[in-house]
Amino acid sequence: MSNTEALKTRRSKAVANGVATRGIYAARAENAELWDADGKRFIDFAAGIAVNNTGHRHPKVMVAVALQAEQFTHTCFHVAPYEGYIALAERLNAATPGDFEKKTMMVTTGAEAVENAVKMARAYTGRSGIIAFSGAFHGRTLMGMALCGKVNPYKKAFGAMPPEILHAPFPNEFHGVTVEQSLSILDNMFKSSIDPERVAAMIIEPVQGEGGFNVAQPEFLRALRKLCDDHGILLIADEVQTGIARTGKMFAIEHADVAADLVVMAKGLAGGFPLSAVTGRAEVVDAAPVGGIGGTYAGNPLAVAAANAVLDVIDEEDLCARATEIGDQIKARLDTVADRQGMDAIGDVRGLGAMVAFELVTDRDSNNPDPALTQAIVAEAEARGLIILLCGTRANAVRLLPPLTTPQAHLDEALDILESSIEAAVNAVSIAAE
Ligand SMILES: Cc1ncc(COP(=O)(O)O)c(C=O)c1O
Structure with a gap:
């Protein structure tokens, strides 16, 4: 055998x-x-x-992790914070699109970062509704799966979903859904399903990952930005799969020249070590009460050291x-x-x-x-x-x-x-x- x-x-x-x-x-x-x-x-x-x-x-990532392992591998950022986390937050604040003051928090997986972005958006707006898109994938936690735009296998068998999560069609001309149709259905949702004043955020993958690498047209992302601004809704870019240079820019939303209020990232961020982050408008990130976000392993020192090296490598190479x-x-x-x-x-x-x-x-x-x-x-x-x-x-x-x-x-x-x-x-x- x-x-x-x-x-x-x-x-x-x-x-x-x-x-x-x-x-x-x-x-x-x-x-x-x-x-x-x-x-x-x-x-x-x-x-x-x-x-x-x-x-x-990557040799540079391995050296950074080995050096960090010689210092300490875990303290919990809540108990004894460390410079690497702060340096990475500074770099992500500078790297994400948007000419406004930003802050960052780190967790471990993509789904966890999505959860935290939703918590921040709800805390900041005082609203609970979230709009996601058909075919979306946002993770396997309770909120993550509720946001997914595909039932089988992500939601099948897992009981009731959290309320006030709605899905609009992701425009996909190959499958016969135009940008205009998608925007018109969104408009209709605001008339028939949820008052836009109850919507905290819209979350979108600039290129759908699990959903089939469907590229959101720049004009669609710009229209969503405007719709969000018109109604005081926050725009969350889920860049877990598209981020960290994958699409030819650090973040895919840059192709549309749009700045999201919150950017969610993970995967490529730490070159194989588990790390995710939410970076966005300082006032939105800071809306979460002290102690309301974070976690025991969130922003693990080895993963943070890897991520700082990954950002260097992306630049150098x-x-x-x-x-x-x-x-x-x-x-x-x-x-x-x-x-x-x-x-x-x-x-x-x-x-x-x-x-x-x-x-x-x-x-x-x-x-x-x-x-x-x-x-x-x-x-x-x-x-x-x-x-x-x-x-x-x-x-x-x-x-x-x-x-x-x-x-x-x-x-x-x-x-x-x-x-x-x-x-x-x-x-x-x-x-x-x-
Ligand atoms: C766009 C997107 N969001 C969220 C997630 C969830 O990330 P994780 O599996 O690290 O929880 C993924 C994972 O594939 C993803 O592609």
Whole structure:
């Protein structure tokens, strides 16, 4: 029995079924490469789901963490605060868009940061309503799942959701929802479902992650900003997946030239260590009463040291520019494949920077989803040594999230594997249909 088979057997006996797992058991990883428990090598275009933007074990991040570990690993910021947290807060206040005074608080996961942003918005406005969008993903805590715009699996089986959480349609022209339609439904919601004066915040991913890498049009984000300003509603940008250079800017909302009142970030922030943050208008962040936000492990010193190193690396290695370059190369390759005869199954190629997805359909006329082909492509790629992920509300999109430090040779190799995996999966479907 292989090591992987043995681990699969132990995993299924010992670990909760509800925790979804792939079949690749990690043994070690370096930059864009990962080796499994049997020594098989992969190029990792999942990057721990958009976490390892600076690659696995970036040398500068590892040194920063090792140095911090020699000083202390935990004091609890509430008990004995430390300089690294303050320095990181200063840097995030400066890095997030918006020419106003900002403050930051740190927690550990994306969902926790979302929770805290909602708490701040409610405390500041004295209102309780929150508007999120269809297809959204904001985490698996009680508020996080309530904000998700997808029932199965995130809300199914988990009982009553908190009240006054509403969902407006995320504009997605490929799925037939225009910006105008989305704005008109929002307007209608204010007439039929909730008084805008009861709404504390709108929360949006500038590019939906789990929902299928749907890019919010800049004009939509600007219209939301205006709508929020008109009604005294706060705008929260959930940049957990899009942030930290992933889309070619530090934060994706910068592409629309919009400043959110609160920015939620996690994943890429600490290069593989668990850390999340909420940065925003000082008066909003400060609306939470002393002791009302934070946590025992919130802003852990090792993760904070990693994050300060990640920000240095992004600067020194110009990773925003590299994200754009990587994304352009991936899109160009996918467009070439999609243009080939017999490749009608690729219905759409989209994304922003190094956050690229392609959607698989039965044919381009109907745009009906083809989740079986999507899974087949992911499985072919895995067999050939490339880790890629599924996404999309219809489970028919493949998403590519390479580390922004991926060497050109590994990027070329990964794109060759991707192309041959698509061809093999599409050919298998054609042969089965004959
Ligand atoms: C946009 C977005 N928000 C929130 C979350 C939740 O983050 P976490 O899994 O760290 O709780 C995720 C995770 O994928 C995400 O993509």
